Structures are given as structure tokens and as C-alpha cells.
Amino acid sequence: MASNCQISTPEQYVDKLLDDVGYIKHIYDKSFLENSCGEGNILRGAVRRYIKSALSEGYSDEEIKKGLENHFVAYDTDPECVIRCIQSLNSVVEEFGLFNVNWNVTQCDYLKCKAQEYDYIVGNPPYITYHDLTEEQRAFLRLNFSSCKKGRFDYCYAFIEAGIRDLSPAGKLAYIIPYSILRNKFAESTRNLIKSKLTKLTDYKGIEVFPSIVTSSISIICDSQGSDGFEYENVFFNKTTKMKKDTLQGEWIWENTNEGERKFGDYFKVSNSIATLLNKAFIFDIDKFDEDFYYVKQYKIEKNIVYSAISAKTCKSNKGAHPKRKGIIFPYSISGSKLDHYDEIEFRKLYPECFKYLQQFSEELLNRKVNPGVKWFEYGRTQGIQHVFEDKLVFSLVITNSINLYDADSRSIPYAGAYIRVKPNSGMTLEKAKEILQTKEFLSYVKSKGTPTTTTSYRLSVKDIEEYKF
Ligand SMILES: C[S@@+](CC[C@H](N)C(=O)[O-])C[C@H]1O[C@@H](n2cnc3c(N)ncnc32)[C@H](O)[C@@H]1O
Structure with a gap:
């Protein structure tokens, strides 16, 4: 009960x-x-x-x-x-x-x-x-x-x-x-x-x-x-x-102590992390590797399809002397800033070892409730993948006392929470985003706009953050 x-x-x-x-x-x-x-x-x-x-x-x-x-x-x-x-x-x-x-x-x-x-x-x-x-x-x-x-x-x-x-x-x-x-x-x-x-x-x-x-x-x-x-x-x-x-329409939200003139979302893009819907298939602990491959149990995975997997939680715990690294398979083709989908034959030809590795999860991958058009070896949701290869700040959407923002480079892929990047030609920097969000005004906004998960923690959506005025 x-x-x-x-x-x-x-x-x-x-x-x-x-x-x-x-x-x-x-x-x-x-x-x-x-x-x-x-x-x-x-x-x-x-x-x-x-x-x-x-x-x-x-x-x-x-x-x-x-x-x-x-x-x-x-x-x-x-x-x-x-x-x-x-x-x-x-x-x-x-x-x-x-x-x-x-x-x-x-x-x-x-x-x-x-x-x-x-x-x-x-x-x-x-x-x-x-x-x-x-x-x-x-x-x-x-x-x-x-x-x-x-x-x-x-x-x-x-x-x-x-x-x-x-x-x-x-x-x-x-x-x-x-x-x-x-x-x-x-x-x-x-x-x-x-x-x-x-x-x-x-x-x-x-x-x-x-x-x-x-x-x-x-x-x-x-x-x-x-x-x-x-x-x-x-x-x-x-x-x-x-x-x-x-x-009083839809959700009842009123109290808004947010009185600034500029909208955060006009300068920064806030996105949900990627969502694989089966992290164990795509994310693995990096232990053994050589020039070309990562080795996971009896399998190996081509290094050039793997990026660094991060979340606010891993960033926090990785502050120690010997950070644990996680790899994430990114099964899409990237040329410059353009991202494309592989067809299955092409993917198998280019990354035969990774293909074999993912095949061990094929049944569970096929059983995910995925977005329309998603192939079995791709992430379940299409969110967050388009602009992931940019410098960013990673954070959790559940905020307690203050927002913790972690710097992440363009080769890191956030797999939980959300991330912020600077919009082109906005004249802003990620440092500035930190300054804006690490204020007591933003914390008041979190308390008024967020949905409480405990008496001290609040869940915000990426839209809530983009709507913050500073
Ligand atoms: C949250 S407690 C509140 C007690 C009291 N109203 C107070 O504020 O101190 C809820 C009470 O509802 C009772 N309860 C649960 N279902 C009920 C029902 N269908 N009809 C009447 N009482 C019920 C429980 O046994 C419990 O004592």
C-alpha cells in the first residue's frame, strides 16, 4: 500500500x-x-x-x-x-x-x-x-x-x-x-x-x-x-x-518567479539524452582494448564505432583518480555534422564484429517499443542523436539544491538525463550557461516549475529549461 x-x-x-x-x-x-x-x-x-x-x-x-x-x-x-x-x-x-x-x-x-x-x-x-x-x-x-x-x-x-x-x-x-x-x-x-x-x-x-x-x-x-x-x-x-x-487548463501550473527578459532556449539548445531502450546492448565497461578493437567477453567491437558513454552520474563518480570508462556503440554514419542511417547489409559489412556483438541481444532489441522506422541495431528512440557530437554540458533532469552541470567533449554521448549546447551565432558559451543556471533565481524557478519527486528534489523537462528567463 x-x-x-x-x-x-x-x-x-x-x-x-x-x-x-x-x-x-x-x-x-x-x-x-x-x-x-x-x-x-x-x-x-x-x-x-x-x-x-x-x-x-x-x-x-x-x-x-x-x-x-x-x-x-x-x-x-x-x-x-x-x-x-x-x-x-x-x-x-x-x-x-x-x-x-x-x-x-x-x-x-x-x-x-x-x-x-x-x-x-x-x-x-x-x-x-x-x-x-x-x-x-x-x-x-x-x-x-x-x-x-x-x-x-x-x-x-x-x-x-x-x-x-x-x-x-x-x-x-x-x-x-x-x-x-x-x-x-x-x-x-x-x-x-x-x-x-x-x-x-x-x-x-x-x-x-x-x-x-x-x-x-x-x-x-x-x-x-x-x-x-x-x-x-x-x-x-x-x-x-x-x-x-x-x-486552470491541462496541468495546473502558475507560480512563476521567473522574470528575466531573455529566454534560455533562444541561446542554448537543451536535449534529452539518447535513449537506446536497451543500454546493456550498446553500453559496456571499457577494460581491454588494442589499436583497433574493444574486447568484451568473447566478443570484440570495432573501435571507430564506439564513443565515450556519459551521464551526470558517471561524470560525478568519475571525479576520482582512476575514472571508470564506459563505451557506447553509435550505430549511425556520420560525415561532418551530417548523420545518416545504415541499412543492415551495409552496417554488417562495415562493422562485422560489432554486428556479431549486437546480434547476441537481437531478440531483446527486436522486442523494444521503438520509434517508427527504427532498425533492430539502432537506438530505440531517435531523440538526441542528431547534434550529439558537439561540446556540451551534461546534467540530470532531477534537481536537488542546485543543478550540477558537467563539461563533456564532442566525442562523448550522454545516455541519461539531458545536455545543453550553444546555439550557432548566439554569442554565448557553455561557461555562460553554467553562470545562468547556477543562480538562486534558477533554483527558485526549479522549485516553482518542477514536479517534486521528493520534498527537496524536482523534475524538470528540457522544455522547462529552455523556457527559463534570465
Ligand atoms: C492518510 S490516513 C488519514 C487519517 C486522518 N484523516 C488524518 O488526517 O489524520 C487515511 C486513513 O484512511 C483509512 N481508509 C483507507 N481506505 C478507506 C476507505 N475506503 N474508507 C474509509 N477509510 C479508509 C485508512 O485506514 C487510514 O486510517
Whole structure:
């Protein structure tokens, strides 16, 4: 199961959810649902507020007890959680001299409950990736939730859909959910469900909300009555902006601290590395060689079809005294800066030893899902091969703290991550590219534009880097 399925919301975020959803006063006769209550962290905060607000509005202990019994509903599938949640709520009410509350907290699957209306729905629903759902769960969700009809959905999409469905006509919902919902292509219908009701979105990117898990979080506040715009709060940048909903198309990306005038991509070309789709066939450790051949086990490979294979990772680890070298077969013809494809007969004639070497992998090479027109002895994807023989900077598209850029000469071929080269007549140099990207402005851009892979690492695309303004 995904890591957060049993993780409780820390108290400060419970308070923030309750503040943002307006669960503050005049709540005596408002119903409250926690549909996946765990050990009751959110409920504890809500119950405390409920009692304080009711006491300040003059309700008696008896009325408050009745209110707690009638207006709070909570579910969890885990019987242990239900027991601990009730114990925890009892300890809260005892602080106010209230005893023997008959809590409506039950062991139940919320997604199988009959729809009912609530004035407040506040939660941190379980996140379970498609990969971790059982076939039975997938089939149930696909059948019952429009947000789970297509692709690799997450369990929490159904909780979002059911939560919005169960709001009373003036109901409000506050959820803390994974950041990936903003970007995941299979969350598009969930985003559309949220969109019309959304009044506030808090972005916790770069902030560790749940100490034990690495995914970044957002919280959403939805109002049954909908609204034209919404508030976007970025906690890391301590900035709140009023936004229009027409910005919410496709992936939801807004915060852009990138205010320079020149686009990186106008001066530099950023490309994905080559992708062989079977590295073990094309890349090998260089141990033995002579004037004409590299020797790999019982095979040999013509030296003039082999280049140096590099990645940000190998560049980093090769900083030692005895760097390990890797070779990569480049099965294309190059004349000057022009690159061409061999036909099989020609390739075999020119490089008989390399041909024999690759033949040992022929079955796996033939089984790759390659780009159209790719031959069995070529790289699976055509990306990155055209201009690879230029001086470049190699880097990883997952960036932590700062971007590490490694110089690579024209005879090195990057096989992971991406590379940057200078555009002709741009008047720029690779040194200048380093200066531009190794700034705190670029790091802020990474944090706002990148998709978090952990709370400190972000994945960017080559397009994101070309769009950076300096
Ligand atoms: C991330 S925890 C959140 C606990 C609590 N909401 C909090 O924020 O502290 C999610 C909880 O959902 C429960 N759960 C998982 N599937 C459920 C379902 N279908 N219906 C109700 N609860 C479920 C898990 O047992 C777990 O306690």
C-alpha cells in the first residue's frame, strides 16, 4: 500500500485546514464528516473548536453533547483506528467536563457508503497509487467513479469525487492531497471536478508536511456554491494571489518567479539524452582494448564505432583518480555534422564484429517499443542523436539544491538525463550557461516549475529549461 494510507495529519495542518474552510464559529448545527478518520487527528481539532464555539454562544453541556452525537460522522475501514479515534475524542471532551458521548464513528468503507449531505467535509484521504491497488479495487473504482474511468488513477481521486458529491447546498470541503494531482494526466477529470468548486488552493511544495513521506502536498478548499476565482497560496514563497479559473487548463501550473527578459532556449539548445531502450546492448565497461578493437567477453567491437558513454552520474563518480570508462556503440554514419542511417547489409559489412556483438541481444532489441522506422541495431528512440557530437554540458533532469552541470567533449554521448549546447551565432558559451543556471533565481524557478519527486528534489523537462528567463 502507498505510504500515506495510515499517516495522520500533524496538528498545525489540521488547524490550517479548519481555518481555511471557515470551521470557526456559528457551527453548532452544522454537520461534519471525516470520511477516513484514522486515529482522529482532524476530528480532535474540529471537536475542540465545536465545543469552544458552542460554549461561547451559550449552549449547555447537554446540548453540546447532543450536537457532537448528531453532527459528527466519521468512517475508517481499519477497526483499530476506529477504537483509537473514539478514545482520543473522549479524552478531548473530558477536558471540557463532557462524558459518555455516543460517537458516530464507525468502521466503514466511505466509498461504499450511501451518499449523504454534510456542511463540512474535512480530511486527508488515503492515497494509494494505481500500482498498489488490487485488481478488485481498481474495478470497483472504475465502475463507480468518473474520476477513475481512465488510466492510472489514485485511490484518493474517488475520495475527492465522493466528498464533492456529499456536500450540502452550502457545504464546504477541505482536503490535503498529493501535489501530483495538479500535474498527473490521469487526474484531469478530478481536476475538472475540483475546478468549479475551488475557492482556495494551498501549495506546500518544498515544505515537509508529513515527516515520514516524501511526496509534496497541496490543500484544496471547495465550496458547493462554486466561485469565479480562487486564492492561490504558496507557503514556500509566502505569497497569496487571487487567480482566475481560466488559468486552470491541462496541468495546473502558475507560480512563476521567473522574470528575466531573455529566454534560455533562444541561446542554448537543451536535449534529452539518447535513449537506446536497451543500454546493456550498446553500453559496456571499457577494460581491454588494442589499436583497433574493444574486447568484451568473447566478443570484440570495432573501435571507430564506439564513443565515450556519459551521464551526470558517471561524470560525478568519475571525479576520482582512476575514472571508470564506459563505451557506447553509435550505430549511425556520420560525415561532418551530417548523420545518416545504415541499412543492415551495409552496417554488417562495415562493422562485422560489432554486428556479431549486437546480434547476441537481437531478440531483446527486436522486442523494444521503438520509434517508427527504427532498425533492430539502432537506438530505440531517435531523440538526441542528431547534434550529439558537439561540446556540451551534461546534467540530470532531477534537481536537488542546485543543478550540477558537467563539461563533456564532442566525442562523448550522454545516455541519461539531458545536455545543453550553444546555439550557432548566439554569442554565448557553455561557461555562460553554467553562470545562468547556477543562480538562486534558477533554483527558485526549479522549485516553482518542477514536479517534486521528493520534498527537496524536482523534475524538470528540457522544455522547462529552455523556457527559463534570465
Ligand atoms: C492518510 S490516513 C488519514 C487519517 C486522518 N484523516 C488524518 O488526517 O489524520 C487515511 C486513513 O484512511 C483509512 N481508509 C483507507 N481506505 C478507506 C476507505 N475506503 N474508507 C474509509 N477509510 C479508509 C485508512 O485506514 C487510514 O486510517
